[in-house]
Amino acid sequence: MSDWIRVTIACPEAMIADANQLASVLGFSAADANTFGEPVWQDAEGNRYAVASTLAKPAFVTDAMSPLLEPPWGADMEAAARAQEWLAVFDPATDSAPFANPVHLAAVLYADAPEALAILGVTPVASE
């Protein structure tokens, strides 16, 4: 059996750079600073988000809320700390959706990524 859980995160457009530093600190390599890409998702109010969905170890929630340690590959720890303050992990079983909002890095633990996006309340921005 796999011991991974799925975490899907909606990152407000203004937080992408900081959130990528947090991803690098919590991740496995410097490449994890590329976790959040373009803000091509939006909520009902039109706020833009970058979305990442990943398998993570069950300790992710604890680790993400713990004091951050700079990884061997380096990271902007001040940016990572700012992103950590914005991080909010929601439980679809007990919290009320939608969770994406402009002042949080909204994370949900849900096995299926497309359903997690619906729970977050984001949809793709129409391509131009």
Next chain:
Amino acid sequence: MPTLTYPNLGKPVIPWKPQDLFIYGNDGYWPDGENPADGRLFQDVAATIPGTTFGQPVGLAQRLAGTANLQQATAAARPTTAREPKGGRRNLLAQSLTQNNIGHGTATAVDDGPLSVEYSWNAGSTDIFSSVGVLWPAADVLNQRVVLSCYVKPGDNQYIYISSNSFGTQSNVGVKGRFDKITGAYTPLFSQNATYHASGIDEVSSGVYRVWISVTQPGNVGTKAFSVFCSNEVFTSTSTIILGTAPPASNFRVGSWQVERGDVPTPYQKVTTANDVTETGVPDMWSLRTDGTDDLMASTETFDVNKPWYFAVCAMIESSGGASGYENNLFGLQQGLINRLHLAARSAGTRTLQIYHRSAGGAQVATPLPPGGTFDYAYGVPFIVEGWAAGGGSLHCSINGGLTRAVAYTPGATPVLAPLQLGGGSGIAAAHYYDALAIQRIPSDAERAALRARWAERYLP
């Protein structure tokens, strides 16, 4: 008179293999499937953590033949190992083992063949009819004919009540009915904002029954539960809440829940998670499953897109991301513009995907999909697509036909280099990739037919 000899007579026929395509050292990629047991999948890029089972991230997919491996350095963008029965997934439930809806009773996990839950009545719960059930799948099943089936061991109870919604809660949606295990008769009790089509009951072993109803529900299924209850009491109420007055004559057992599209139930598929679906007597097929948000695999090597390439992939689409104008890639040279296959994004209210490719200066070509040129991705049926070109091309996609985002590309004197890419795109489909083949030459018709036959035998229904 010379003696004629046939040196190969009587020798065994050696099956053709896709790796035979690479005997002259052509660039390309062929993994020969995605089973972790083959030892070519790793959870990290450095190949230090081997993939061993379903539900694991894939950082590196090594080739069996060709010159390129595919990898993903960013952890969040790694696909996941998954397995399903050959022919694809029919059971749409998020899981088929444990109840996630129960009223006025207690559910206990049991291991009794196809039965995984035992329902016991909570003493003192005398007000309403109760039941045990599983939530409807979140997959798009609205306005489609759906079959709900499960195995039931009613014990001392004569009647098996079945419902597309839970019994004891307020509802304005659902179909409810009662089976008599002795006569096999089905008595409809209630139908509102839903349509009943058919039903059936079969005794599959001593005292164990498979019961099913087929229904169409126009909406409001996401929070509803396909539910079962057993009793000796005959309820005739047609209200939205069916009230009971007596507890079951005995505990009863339920399991092997299945919700599928169609008219009649098919053999049960066990769904542990979305990454682990199995069916007794049917071989597993393994895949890399992209999550529909950011997953893709790419080669570190880049290849000349001006040279002839051939791509083929066996995949299954779960959902396609992106609105109008988004590109959902399957497999090909990233930005290489040679026969890169795209999925047309899904528009609201439609469930049809089409795949196109376009050569430089040529018209868009719809790649035939079984059956009939389009397919309904929601059915979870694997398909094979292929494309090839002698050089140059441009590809993009849009909603349901029409490559409105086509980008002109003319082969030039300077080679354009691009990595191979599996998945990705601006929309990014949630998809299973069973096998993929890219080679920098155009195979013969016989070679391509042999590849399709090999994959069809392995993966298609």
